[in-house]
Amino acid sequence: MDALVIKNLEKKFGDIEILKTINLEVKQGEFVSLLGPSGCGKTTTLRIIAGLLDATSGEVYINGVNVADVPVHKRNNGMVFQNYALFPHMTVAQNIEYGLKQHKISRAERRKKVREGMELVHLEYLAGRYPKQLSGGQQQRVALARALVLQPNLLLLDEPLSNLDARLREEMQMEIRNIQKKLNVTTIFVTHDQKEALSMSDKVAVMNKGIIEQYGTPEELYDNPKTEFVSTFIGYSNLIRGVVSTKDEHRMLLETNYGKVQIPLQDGLETGSRILGLLRPERIRLKKTFGSDLNCIRCTVIERVYAGSSIRYTVKTITDQNVVVTVIAPDESNNLSVGEEGCIQWLAQNMNLIEVNDEETD
């Protein structure tokens, strides 16, 4: 049984539709990120799961139970807020104990669990401190321990790391993931940082303007983005736009903004279909020589950033398009200088083709 199922969730604030048919399935013990730009509805989704907001329509099932009529305080979800929301008038130990008290757990048992909670996040030595006396990272840990001592159904984290400096953030990413695995707690992690989402999650739901554009493993999202938004929000993609101009039994010829490109036959594409090709910079080959190769697009280097193990080029095609190319482990044949001419090439299977409708391209 799935730990969390969201079905056709919709949320309106007044007349404004903030969430439009959100669907999501999360298995027990999975770590799932909601990833998207600010304002896309991540917090709203999380709050509806927690019960702090009511959905306009749609259902939320936690461990198979429709929680529509279950009030917040009976859902047993551990939530960590963006600003931590610790109880300022209670010590670290009292903060962690708070939920246990509400659940009427015996004093001896509470003591044991508070100690375990503090050990889990390495805060034993701060038990008597008040939140005001803690650093951001320490407050973060208290919030985490406070949510976890209840052995919640779901751990809900709303951009918990966005207020920490870069080094601490990386440390906490590792730690949160380790704790999550150790306790095997199903986790929904909200973030706008794609690197964070990719490195921490079992699965990522990429959100944009109130919908989930794509839901999959980090690898699926990176290697096989299904929409233009996903391909540009996660990593960098070069965008090739064009139409299928001719087609025979084996291949199709595309007229694109990069020039003519020939690809093997693909299902669903007819002559006249408009396409969008998504191409990762490291999947493009840059060569000094340009023979009579088909699919070899002539270009000039206009920018070159050397980074030791790789070189990042920006090249301009003869059709006047800028293309970003990352050359990994550069050698003599592909080490070009600015102003030098060359050609770019890629394997057809490395270009993600999406058919676009006229409406979508505006």
Add this chain to the structure above:
Amino acid sequence: MKKRILKKDLAGKMPLLPNIMYMIIFFVIPMALLISYSFFVNKGYGRVEHTLTTENYINFFTNKYYIETFIASFIMAVIISILAILVSYPIAFYIVRYKGFKMKLASSLVMVPMLASSVVTCFGWYIMLGNTGIINSVLIGLHMIDEPVQLLYTRTGVYIVLLSGQLPYMITSIMNGIASIDENVEQAANTLGANPVKIFLTITLPLSIPGISAGMLLVFTGILSAYVVPIVIGGGKVNTLASLIVNQASTTLNWPKAAVMALILMVMSSVAMFLNNKLMESKRFGGGGR
């Protein structure tokens, strides 16, 4: 060596000079005068003999009538502070938490009484509290009482009017206190299993204490120095420390005695302020202490 540090210190404090002058002219000198007068010998008609004596203090503390008035003033200030909290908290809570146009209107209405002078509001109350005033008329009209209740020239009347005058200060202070509570903190308690009543008792109320305490300080010191209301509504039958002071200073013209009473009043207000500051400094309310 020491001198140089001193000089440097002084130079650094130069920008504070206007403030220091202000404090000297408007606080230090009057205080010094007040304190010295309290130790001078009274010669009547506002005159004093410049010989030091503790007689004025002994006089005050051995006079049963003064001590009773002093205690009554203190008790009145405490009771009205507590009543003000009980009345103001729900009002402040609703104004802060239930937003919208009506609440904006309500929060500005709360301020209106602060604009009128206490003499004006006092005479308004004077008319309302009389035996044929609106309060008695309504109560009789509703058959809740048969005879008019004596409110003017009674302690009850003074309490009612003083309380109503202090409500705006208490409501505003508590509103500030409640508005500064992070609602995420209450929601965190909610997700941790606390129902709305528990949230209020364990989170909202404790976190309102700084606002309540600030309001209590304002009301307490305000009541201690209240003078118009006890005289007009109490009609000379309800004496307070402040009215005693005015009596001694402007009628009996015993300035040393007035000085002793004024100092006692100041000490009480200062203690209240000190306690309030101690509370605000405490770590749990976000104060300085490490």
